[in-house]
Amino acid sequence: MTLWPRTLLWRSVLLIAGLLVVAHLAWLQIFRASEIEPRALQAAQQVISVVNLTRAALVTADPGRRYALLDELAQREGIQIYAGDPDEAVPALPNRPFLRIMAAQLRERLGEQTRMTLEREGIAGLWVSFRIDTDEYWVSLPRGRIERNEPLRWIGWGALVLALAVIGAFMVVARINRPLRELTRAAELLGRGGTPTRVTEAGPVEIRTLARAFNQMAADIQRQDEERALLLAGVSHDLRTPLSRIRLALEMLDDRGAADLKAGVAQDIGDIDTAIGQFLDFARPIDAEQVMNQADLNTLAEAVVGRYTRHGRNVVLRTGTPAPQALRAQAFQRLLANLIDNALHHASGTVEVATAREGPLNVIEVLDRGPGIPPEDAARMLQPFTRMNSARSTSGTGLGLAIVDRITRLHGGQVLLLPREGGGLRARVELPVA
Ligand SMILES: Nc1ncnc2c1ncn2[C@@H]1O[C@H](COP(=O)(O)OP(=O)(O)OP(=O)(O)O)[C@@H](O)[C@H]1O
Ligand SMILES: [Mg+2]
Numbered sequence: 001m002t003l004w005p006r007t008l009l010w011r012s013v014l015l016i017a018g019l020l021v022v023a024h025l026a027w028l029q030i031f032r033a034s035e036i037e038p039r040a041l042q043a044a045q046q047v048i049s050v051v052n053l054t055r056a057a058l059v060t061a062d063p064g065r066r067y068a069l070l071d072e073l074a075q076r077e078g079i080q081i082y083a084g085d086p087d088e089a090v091p092a093l094p095n096r097p098f099l100r101i102m103a104a105q106l107r108e109r110l111g112e113q114t115r116m117t118l119e120r121e122g123i124a125g126l127w128v129s130f131r132i133d134t135d136e137y138w139v140s141l142p143r144g145r146i147e148r149n150e151p152l153r154w155i156g157w158g159a160l161v162l163a164l165a166v167i168g169a170f171m172v173v174a175r176i177n178r179p180l181r182e183l184t185r186a187a188e189l190l191g192r193g194g195t196p197t198r199v200t201e202a203g204p205v206e207i208r209t210l211a212r213a214f215n216q217m218a219a220d221i222q223r224q225d226e227e228r229a230l231l232l233a234g235v236s237h238d239l240r241t242p243l244s245r246i247r248l249a250l251e252m253l254d255d256r257g258a259a260d261l262k263a264g265v266a267q268d269i270g271d272i273d274t275a276i277g278q279f280l281d282f283a284r285p286i287d288a289e290q291v292m293n294q295a296d297l298n299t300l301a302e303a304v305v306g307r308y309t310r311h312g313r314n315v316v317l318r319t320g321t322p323a324p325q326a327l328r329a330q331a332f333q334r335l336l337a338n339l340i341d342n343a344l345h346h347a348s349g350t351v352e353v354a355t356a357r358e359g360p361l362n363v364i365e366v367l368d369r370g371p372g373i374p375p376e377d378a379a380r381m382l383q384p385f386t387r388m389n390s391a392r393s394t395s396g397t398g399l400g401l402a403i404v405d406r407i408t409r410l411h412g413g414q415v416l417l418l419p420r421e422g423g424g425l426r427a428r429v430e431l432p433v434a
Contacts, residue, residue: 009170009177016169017162024161028154040101043146047102048109051130051139054081059132078145082120084129084136090117102146118143179207183214193286193410195222225285232283239276243269271395278399282384286331286410295327297355297362304336305353314349315340320356322363323433327411335407336364338400339427343368345396347424361413362431369424378417404429 115129125140186196201211298319308315343351347370384402413431420426
């Protein structure tokens with residue numbers, strides 16, 4: 001699992017927030033670096049004053065009152081004074097810029113022999129040594145007097161900045177994302193063959209232009225669909241009606257001598273009618289049909305197979321236990337009929353139809369013992385108007401499998417034309433169970 005989010009919204013939010021935090025940290029660093037020297041010098045100045053005053057007080061005080069003086073300094077100012085030894089070793093100062101600058105300043109102003117430490121005889125504080133004649137003394141100041149050390153407050157501010165950065169980034173990106181989401185939804189619907197409502201044409205120019213272009217495209221597609229429906233209705237009416245009139249007239253013809261001729265013409269009319277039927281099926285917008293939510297594949301298959309067996313065709317159905325499926329029932333029946341037609345037409349013998357549930361898939365197979373389709377030609381046969389070499393297939397438009405493929409894809413599934421074990425074709429339609 002990767003932590004990098006998948007959506008544009010959260011990627012952008014993270015990126016912008018990250019940039020803001022880095023910028024903030026950099027700025028903080030610059031600020032600290034630039035204020036550290038003045039702060040160290042100022043603190044050094046304070047310490048120098050304390051040391052000088054203490055020293056002067058000690059030197060000039062009446063020896064009898066020295067203890068009282070030291071006591072008062074400790075009470076009032078938190079400043080402690082101890083006698084020391086020049087040979088005494090004390091822990092070195094930690095190597096921090098602030099302390100380095102301060103120590104240099106103290107040595108410069110109080111003399112080279114001045115020593116500093118943060119701990120002496122187990123007592124923490126800022127310790128500074130000074131000399132009176134050859135005696136060494138140590139002054140101890142509470143560290144809070146010179147060092148500002150509030151990491152918790154900085155962490156608090158940092159967290160606040162981070163939170164503000166994330167919220168700000170979220171608001172910026174969400175504004176861009178909202179119209180994008182609407183567009184995505186509409187495009188998905190259009191891709192599935194639906195008719196989306198117009199998306200809002202508002203917001204920044206780029207988004208507005210995109211929305212307008214999308215609306216234009218959706219409207220064009222819809223107009224084309226309407227024109228196609230009109231065309232289909234026209235073909236259906238203008239070609240099929242005269243065709244049935246011819247067929248009727250042919251049957252009423254009384255000339256027995258031309259029986260062969262009549263049969264031939266009737267066959268041609270039948271072929272033309274079938275071809276027109278295929279054209280119409282192929283061009284018909286499938287999505288116009290209502291989706292049945294809990295369709296039972298077995299019932300639908302029984303209905304289709306029944307139509308063949310009633311006419312004495314050799315088709316058998318083996319039902320498995322497919323899951324209820326969201327289907328367009330008419331389209332599905334057309335799909336199955338096309339596969340059975342193929343098996344009857346391009347092969348001979350019994351045609352088997354089988355339904356099954358295989359994990360996440362519902363599967364319908366139509367099996368025959370004909371010549372089959374070589375694997376290298378399988379994908380091509382799903383294209384409209386493609387047929388195997390014409391010696392094998394005598395009649396047909398080459399639209400049947402294209403119709404099967406289109407209906408299957410509309411249901412989110414796929415068609416496989418597989419060689420059947422022992423010879424023949426195994427046409428397999430896989431539909432994902434919702
Ligand atoms: N069961 C099958 N066995 C062998 N070949 C097949 C089978 N089904 C299809 N084919 C081959 O695939 C080609 C394409 O099939 P498709 O159903 O698309 O067109 P068609 O059957 O020729 O015409 P129609 O539009 O009338 O169905 C067929 O011409 C045939 O050569
Ligand atoms: Mg066919």
